[in-house]
Amino acid sequence: MKTELNITLIARGCAITGDMVVDHGISSFGLLDGGIISTQGLLHIGEGGLVKGSAQGEHVRIDGRVDGDVHARGSLEINGQVSGDIFYCGTIRLGPRASLNGTLKRVC
Template sequence: MKTELNITLIAPGCAITGEIVVDHGVSCFGVLNGGIISTQGLLHIGEGGFVKGSAQGEHVRVDGRVDGDVHARGSLEINGQVSGDIYYSGTIRLGPHASLDGTLKRVARMLTIESEPVDDQSPIAGVPLTAPKAVEREASNVTDISRAIG
């Protein structure tokens, strides 16, 4: 039986600007100027890694630095620096060198932020292939109201 290991690596010296959403694990040792969401697996901000934005994952480990909120749906381990609020619904472990500047809040699993599913057929992540459905508008009653007032 073949087991696939899916992981996205943001290497040292790499700088990315924008939001990242993945459906597998992420290891960040570079700089990310934007938020990051890992819907499954481990979200690891390694030593030297820096995220300027929110970080969310099933299992989150911060050995680097996050300037933004951290959301962990499962386990959370902090050995680095977090400047932002921390929301966790599973277990939490603070290492001897953990530095926190924000609040620590235990929340119900359903209150953690979830990403919306993305259509895998789309050439651009998050952009649906089909056009949005037309929305019916109700007839305006502005004319009727102005007649009643006038």
């Protein structure tokens, strides 16, 4: 059985206005003025990436910045900045550059 890897890439210099919903992984290094939901896989906000809205995913890694709530159903890793409430169910890891402005709640 062949497994297909699907990842959407939002490159630096790209700006998207509106909400995004994907059924696979996504890696964003650009600007997203709206919410983002990844129903499965990795939701990655890369260094220099900015989300002005909520971010929700199975596995979430934030190396950039999110100005909104973050929801992680599985693992959560933060090395960047979050200004909003964080809701997680699995594991959480805060890196040395993590900056949080909001509440941290475990919900399962």
